[in-house]
Amino acid sequence: MPLTDPDRLFPVEPTLRGLARALYDSVANLPIISPHGHCDPRWFAENDRFPNPAELFVIPDHYVFRMLVSQGVPMTDLGVPRVDGGATETDPRKIWRCFADHQHLFRATPSAMWLDHSLEHVFGVDVALSPDTANDIYDHIDGKLAAPEFRPRALFESFKIDALATTEGALDDLHWHRQIRESGWKGRVVTTYRPDAVVDPEFEGFADNVAELGRITGEDTSTWAGYLAAHRARRAYFKEFGATASDHGHPTARTEDLPPDAAEALFFKALLGTCTADEADAFRGHMLTEMARMSLEDGLTLQIHPGSRRNHNAAVFARHGRDRGFDIPGRTDYVAALKPLLGAVGMEPGLTIIVFTLDETAYGRELAPLAGAYPALKLGPPWWFFDSYEGIKRFRETTTETCGFYNTAGFNDDTRAFCSIPARHDVSRRSDSAYLANLVATGRLREADAFEVAHDLAYGLAKTAYQL
Amino acid sequence: MPLTDPDRLFPVEPTLRGLARALYDSVANLPIISPHGHCDPRWFAENDRFPNPAELFVIPDHYVFRMLVSQGVPMTDLGVPRVDGGATETDPRKIWRCFADHQHLFRATPSAMWLDHSLEHVFGVDVALSPDTANDIYDHIDGKLAAPEFRPRALFESFKIDALATTEGALDDLHWHRQIRESGWKGRVVTTYRPDAVVDPEFEGFADNVAELGRITGEDTSTWAGYLAAHRARRAYFKEFGATASDHGHPTARTEDLPPDAAEALFFKALLGTCTADEADAFRGHMLTEMARMSLEDGLTLQIHPGSRRNHNAAVFARHGRDRGFDIPGRTDYVAALKPLLGAVGMEPGLTIIVFTLDETAYGRELAPLAGAYPALKLGPPWWFFDSYEGIKRFRETTTETCGFYNTAGFNDDTRAFCSIPARHDVSRRSDSAYLANLVATGRLREADAFEVAHDLAYGLAKTAYQL
Amino acid sequence: MPLTDPDRLFPVEPTLRGLARALYDSVANLPIISPHGHCDPRWFAENDRFPNPAELFVIPDHYVFRMLVSQGVPMTDLGVPRVDGGATETDPRKIWRCFADHQHLFRATPSAMWLDHSLEHVFGVDVALSPDTANDIYDHIDGKLAAPEFRPRALFESFKIDALATTEGALDDLHWHRQIRESGWKGRVVTTYRPDAVVDPEFEGFADNVAELGRITGEDTSTWAGYLAAHRARRAYFKEFGATASDHGHPTARTEDLPPDAAEALFFKALLGTCTADEADAFRGHMLTEMARMSLEDGLTLQIHPGSRRNHNAAVFARHGRDRGFDIPGRTDYVAALKPLLGAVGMEPGLTIIVFTLDETAYGRELAPLAGAYPALKLGPPWWFFDSYEGIKRFRETTTETCGFYNTAGFNDDTRAFCSIPARHDVSRRSDSAYLANLVATGRLREADAFEVAHDLAYGLAKTAYQL
DSSP: OOSSOTTTTSOSSHHHHHHHHHHHHHHTTSOEEEOSOOOOHHHHHHOOOOOOHHHHHTTTOHHHHHHHHTTTOOGGGGTOOOTTOOOOOOOHHHHHHHHHHTGGGGTTSHHHHHHHHIIIIITOOOSOOOTTTHHHHHHHHHHHHHSGGGSHHHHHHHTTEEEEEOOEETTOOOHHHHHHHHHTOOOOEEOOEEOHHHHOTTSTTHHHHHHHHHHHHTOOTTSHHHHHHHHHHHHHHHHHTTOOEEEEOOSSOOOOOOOHHHHHHHHHHHHHTOOOHHHHHHHHHHHHHHHHHHHHHHOOEEEEOOOEEOOOOHHHHHHHOSSSSOOEEOOOOOTTTTHHHHHHHTTOTTOOEEEOOSOTHHIIIIIHHHHTTOTTEEEOOOOGGGSSHHHHHHHHHHHHHHHOSTTBOOOOOOOSOGGGHHHHHHHHHHHHHHHHHHHHHTTSSOHHHHHHHHHIIIIIHHHHHTTO | OOSSOTTTTSOSSHHHHHHHHHHHHHHTTSOEEEOSOOOOHHHHHHOOOOOOHHHHHTTTOHHHHHHHHTTTOOGGGGTOOOTTOOOOOOOHHHHHHHHHHTGGGGTTSHHHHHHHHIIIIITOOOSOOOTTTHHHHHHHHHHHHTSGGGSHHHHHHHTTEEEEEOOEETTOOOHHHHHHHHHTOOOOEEOOEEOHHHHOTTSTTHHHHHHHHHHHHTOOTTSHHHHHHHHHHHHHHHHHTTOOEEEEOOSSOOOOOOOHHHHHHHHHHHHHTOOOHHHHHHHHHHHHHHHHHHHHHHOOEEEEOOOEEOOOOHHHHHHHOSOSSOOEEOOOOOTTTTHHHHHHHTTOTTOOEEEOOSOTHHIIIIIHHHHTTOTTEEEOOOOGGGSSHHHHHHHHHHHHHHHTTTTBOOOOOOOSOGGGHHHHHHHHHHHHHHHHHHHHHTTSSOHHHHHHHHHIIIIIHHHHHTTO | OOSSOTTTTSOSSHHHHHHHHHHHHTTTTSOEEEOSOOOOHHHHHHOOOOOOHHHHHTTTOHHHHHHHHTTTOOGGGGTOOOTTOOOOOOOHHHHHHHHHHTGGGGTTSHHHHHHHHIIIIITOOOSOOOTTTHHHHHHHHHHHHTSGGGSHHHHHHHTTEEEEEOOEETTOOOHHHHHHHHHTOOOOEEOOEEOHHHHOTTSTTHHHHHHHHHHHHTOOTTSHHHHHHHHHHHHHHHHHTTOOEEEEOOSSOOOOOOOHHHHHHHHHHHHHTOOOHHHHHHHHHHHHHHHHHHHHHHOOEEEEOOOEEOOOOHHHHHHHOSSSSOOEEOOOOOTTTTHHHHHHHTTOTTOOEEEOOSOTHHIIIIIHHHHTTOTTEEEOOOOGGGSSHHHHHHHHHHHHHHHTTTTBOOOOOOOSOGGGHHHHHHHHHHHHHHHHHHHHHTTSSOHHHHHHHHHIIIIIHHHHHTTO
16 A cells, blocks of 8 residues: 555545546656755755755754644754754654654644655655654665665656756855856756845845945945946846846835835945834835846846744744744735835736735735736745645635636745655645646536646746746 | 536536536526626617627726736737727727637636636537637627627527616716616616715815716705715615615725714815825715715615725826726725724614625625624625635635625626626526535535525525615 | 434535544544533532523524524514613513524524534424424423423533533632532533633723732732732632633733833733723733743643624614624734744743634634644634634634644634534534545545544543643
């Protein structure tokens, strides 16, 4: 009996299941376009073996360890590093065992489905992880990781990844990407321009970051014109390493289109560290419009990831730093917030702005109506807590009737858990097949069209939206 | 093979499908009550032939052309008129062909279902619109439009419309309605009192509009008492042409119940054009309560359509004017906003206030609890982006458990696309039948009751709520 | 033919239905844990017969009478008492008949399902309530109520209630609970500490209530330290009568963690009645954190029930007082609101804070992400308008993928309608079984795990979260 049900996520009614299976079969083996994510380019540059199961599945994945933490397991038992360098568990087998002991917490979560898929389809494990099987599975995976076909580049190829985008800060010298390119390896690993540290006045060390941006570009970033020129130069540099997109993670979706002198004045306040919270938000918002204008010149797709309230718990942040599972979605307005940006560039048919959300109430009410009107705007796939069966279902049900399929941008896995990439795309392809099957069987979509749409959702839309 | 699936929108599981079909069959041929919409009364007054397929299906329907615009098709390619009278496509066959070329954009949207239904059931077309079929279908429809049985009055009768309400501004002299009445034709086309232009201080030409209201009613609308008297007179005039309702489209659901002197003071500011945005909103809000008080006297049903942020894109508005698909829903509060109105008249059993929403999050949380308590309040059907299968499903699922069926007001098509009226009512009847079938099969509703409810939802509730 | 469908609420597709039935059968007869509700402890203290069907099913149940009121039935026709002692219907048979005449209003509502279940399973009625059957059913129930096996304690036992929590104000002397304890009866009826009247500066008679709190505890509640000590003493007193939890019903979810001097200053303003609305809200919010700190000492589970806008209609409140069906949910923020509380005590693994919501949009966006991170936080079950099939379905679908099952707290019936307790738990068990069946059949949950989860949802989680 397989670890994963071959018909998982398909509707149960036999007609629907047959249709869903047929749709899925037509896209299951398409190559993967992974246009947004957080894999480490170093893996593909050095191509060293992955160290052990705990470092592959537990320690870097805040969606895994947060669930254990929520039930009282200390982060340090799971090997999460401490900011002060204090003691944290270092025995990967103990960490793995703790993970195994708490498997019931993951019942019916996407994490469980991704784990089972990775165990079975990447590592050939055929029993569920549990306290009883923890050691054997650890040894099994560890043994596999030693083999050449489990090195990062080999896995990349066996996953049939056409293109994988990583995300680097504006100040990154992209040396891992350079090393990949110089290695002669044919895998397409591209970077993404993520300038938060030089765009957000509230980012730690903003003024220093901007100064550094000037240093590495040779522009005078103490002036507004020089600062913008430095962005242009840096975007061009990122494009040399394959970038086709920029990405922006702001707490709100606010955009501004300020007159140049007002923007310049805010920039100086930001450098001096005297922005109020509202001014910092306005500056970030204005920079989205500047980035969109640069996109009109250099063709980068613009991604906006708003609405996460980062580091909700001060004690966890002080002890363990960023990205520890305490980033909580908040209510986000788009209609007023995006108006300045869309007023400036929204009618440009040559531009692609992809908006994500963590506030699902905006899908039907705001985002689908906006994407169904503005040529420049496309909807990103369900993000974070919602890149799951139910999340994808709600996304389709609340957006398709208003903006159709062709104002959406395909699937993103957005992960740093490399081995889960096939699993995540598989969930997306299955969930969309289930949705499409239901449309066909209820007379809302012709069957031949459904096969075309399935292909577009699995492959074509992401390729087009990200120019990959 | 028919263009539309005879079992469309019914659940797939055979027991459910059988039940849904039986429920639908019991209401499919009921006459249509269309108590709220935007058909042009001129059609029925003059009874001229509809000019061509493009003017019937594309140019006036912003839900159609916005989807093409969202993918980069210029509005002028679709014949949308320009404010400056500049060039726009005038060849209806070219516009139709452009529409046909982009049919894939409408996959799984209600627009596609309405089009297929109209093509098949109104015009007898049996193939899908596509680049290959565009010319033949154009010719076919154009030929039909020339025949007497496709004149507006003949279609009205063949659609089995019991009553159709149009919407006219308070200053309209209703001459088309007069012409209909004087023609001796028996079709029941009634008007609706829509006073936005004389109630909203931010409406273009508000003070002039109010002066004109005075002129046509013989009341002194430079005084508060005269202004109210003019509304009363105008409502009475509209009632002569069959009006049973007024309608109010405000950006928010705000209501006020101000003391007369405060209301009067705001009115004077409004006439002088010195209202702040908040004061303008307060005045609109107070006028809803005044309208409700007049409804207590004259019996008109009061409709509130809040929450649309109109003309989101300034360039589109400047070039093409209002109603061009750039009206975007926004978050709307009802609990606090409706409190003044409901405090004033909400417990009146003889009054009917119908509230619509574009913010679906309010259905379960606010609107159903309010409608399930206040005798005067009824919920309007899903509006705009949500008068679709999924929209109707979410409406029923989030309201029925709290306010039942009898605090809702039946279906509205709210359209200016006359030939889509049967299609829209058909979608509503099918969607409700699907919902009811599921209730019966899961033991939540007795089968005999479901047939009664189906009839009420398709016909009885609208007839009662609008006194038609 | 039974009044209730034995397969009600189960999916219709045969595979799913079989699975759901099997899951349900495994939990249907588990004892009931009722950890939060509003039954009157006097019933179990005195063990007198319930007076008549109207006082059992109509007069005390605002979910029943609000639906009739929403259709124009005066509250006084339903025997709802008036604040001024004025006339209200006193003939229970007339009230019952009015209820029967309006049964169609309840179609597809949970009230209808609870009524049918109670009629059939508690009283052995086998026909639906209607105008035709009203008198016979009245006589039948009235006859049963006279029998010893329909006395409160006998019903408690026949309902297989393991533990039932009532809710008493902080000033209650708990004499009914004392009488229950002293009677020697073995039924476990425990109290819950509900201090709103001495915690909310806007509560009628707040300062007097605080003075009374001092009197009954012997603490000087004119000082901040004495006030806190009085709470501690009172919580200890409630624990003597079985309390394992406190409960707090605030209009917002706001929490504060103020420095002691700031808290003290607010307390003095509250006593003087000089708090602004914002200060009153801050004081209530700070008291939640104080209560949580006391919970760390004494182990009481902390329940937060935010978001109800009470007494929406002033006229109804003036005439009939509180709890008359005019409490309307409102939008509630949790991410910012709970941050002070969770910053203070959220990482404590030994503490249990259960948060409820009436704003379902917060489930996926805010509450599940918070509960899936903070060890102290658990999600309460769907509350009020949402403790229904669709409400439970949406709750599971929007929370499980993010926080799993084990950050939720089982079911609450939260009722004052004693005879509906088995019905409500039955709806919960069926709805969860339906949900779990779907997970199993779509490969998202292993079948053996589903049986474990079903047991946890029906029994184990509530027992643990409330330490019952």
